[in-house]
Amino acid sequence: MLNQFRKHAALSDSPEHTLAAAPRPATGALAALDLLRIEHAGPITHVRLNRPAKRNAINDGLVAQLQAAFGGLPGDTRVVVLSGEGAHFSAGLDLSELSERSVAEGVFHSRSWHSAFEQIQFGRVPVVAVLQGAVVGGGLELAASAHIRVAEASAFYGLPEGQRGLFVGGGGSARIPRLIGAARMADMMLTGRVYDAREGQGVGFSQYVVENGQGLATAFELAGKIAANAPLSNFAVLHALPRIADMGQAEGLFVESLMAAIAQGDHAAKDRIQAFLDGKAAKVAQPTGSTGARPPASNG
Numbered sequence: 519m520l521n522q523f524r525k526h527a528a529l530s531d532s533p534e535h536t537l538a539a540a541p542r543p544a545t546g547a548l549a550a551l552d553l554l555r556i557e558h559a560g561p562i563t564h565v566r567l568n569r570p571a572k573r574n575a576i577n578d579g580l581v582a583q584l585q586a587a588f589g590g591l592p593g594d595t596r597v598v599v600l601s602g603e604g605a606h607f608s609a610g611l612d613l614s615e616l617s618e619r620s621v622a623e624g625v626f627h628s629r630s631w632h633s634a635f636e637q638i639q640f641g642r643v644p645v646v647a648v649l650q651g652a653v654v655g656g657g658l659e660l661a662a663s664a665h666i667r668v669a670e671a672s673a674f675y676g677l678p679e680g681q682r683g684l685f686v687g688g689g690g691s692a693r694i695p696r697l698i699g700a701a702r703m704a705d706m707m708l709t710g711r712v713y714d715a716r717e718g719q720g721v722g723f724s725q726y727v728v729e730n731g732q733g734l735a736t737a738f739e740l741a742g743k744i745a746a747n748a749p750l751s752n753f754a755v756l757h758a759l760p761r762i763a764d765m766g767q768a769e770g771l772f773v774e775s776l777m778a779a780i781a782q783g784d785h786a787a788k789d790r791i792q793a794f795l796d797g798k799a800a801k802v803a804q805p806t807g808s809t810g811a812r813p814p815a816s817n818g
């Protein structure tokens with residue numbers, strides 16, 4: 519595992535980073551988060567859901583700890599890998615906590631998920647999620663908050679809320695239709711339809727599908743590339759892209775021009791462009807399939 523970390527977090531083309539010698543466990547407040555396992559390897563922070571006996575079902579404690587973890591990332595973190603311990607990414611809402619909630623408490627409960635997951639989606643750094651086994655209900659809502667999803671062949675996606683008499687409450691109604699379309703989401707909730715890993719890639723749940731056991735290695739390989747980018751460039755992808763997508767074209771293009779100028783003025787862009795002009799930076803690579811991923815299927 520240590521070697522895997524070192525190999526996949528290699529940042530040799532980054533002008534600003536060297537990789538720490540070995541992954542180190544979180545310290546201080548992050549170390550106290552017992553429903554998560556957090557490790558740092560240079561600019562990559564690995565956040566792992568750690569309730570495998572309950573299939574990483576998401577209870578109130580886990581939501582609070584996700585909020586704390588993503589709100590308390592060290593300043594040198596450039597990218598997060600989010601995964602789930604065991605055979606399943608997450609079985610969704612912890613159903614054992616639901617029974618005694620009033621309607622008002624239900625609203626506040628849902629809002630606490632929104633807050634934690636918005637911190638993941640609209641945080642400072644990109645998040646790469648590794649998905650295996652069940653990615654269902656609130657687990658799918660959590661996965662949808664990440665920016666890149668790497669699925670292992672075992673992954674399957676479902677929204678059993680309909681079968682449980684519930685509605686999504688973790689931001690799924692806002693995020694999932696943007697990934698797969700509203701009609702597909704309605705079908706999943708109304709009929710209980712489940713997509714396997716390959717189908718899930720086809721409809722837009724994941725950008726990559728890899729063999730079982732290869733998810734983390736692929737995610738760390740991608741995370742190494744992301745960490746080598748200029749932080750402001752990554753930040754613009756996280757914050758400008760989704761907002762521009764929701765704007766009219768004229769407004770969107772105006773915001774784009776501002777963001778482009780801001781990124782271009784940053785020293786990190788200047789350094790990287792000069793390195794390319796001096797022949798010291800990599801050319802754009804031909805696709806090699808090095809992540810083990812098939813090209814994304816169309817969304818159609």
Ligand SMILES: COc1cc(/C=C/C(=O)SCCNC(=O)CCNC(=O)[C@H](O)C(C)(C)COP(=O)(O)OP(=O)(O)OC[C@H]2O[C@@H](n3cnc4c(N)ncnc43)[C@H](O)[C@@H]2OP(=O)(O)O)ccc1O
Nearest residue numbers: 572575609610611612613614628652655656678679687688
């Ligand atoms: C309304 O306001 C909301 C809603 C929400 C979000 C809602 C949802 O997420 S609804 C969907 C809830 N999830 C499910 O219905 C999945 C249920 N689980 C399963 O189908 C299976 O466990 C499995 C995930 C396919 C895995 O199967 P298997 O490997 O065979 O494991 P099991 O033997 O079934 O389970 C082992 C162990 O874990 C417990 N467990 C599993 N899932 C849950 C769960 N979701 N909640 C609680 N506990 C779970 C299971 O009971 C077993 O426990 P033992 O003690 O018997 O070992 C969001 C926000 C809102 O405001």
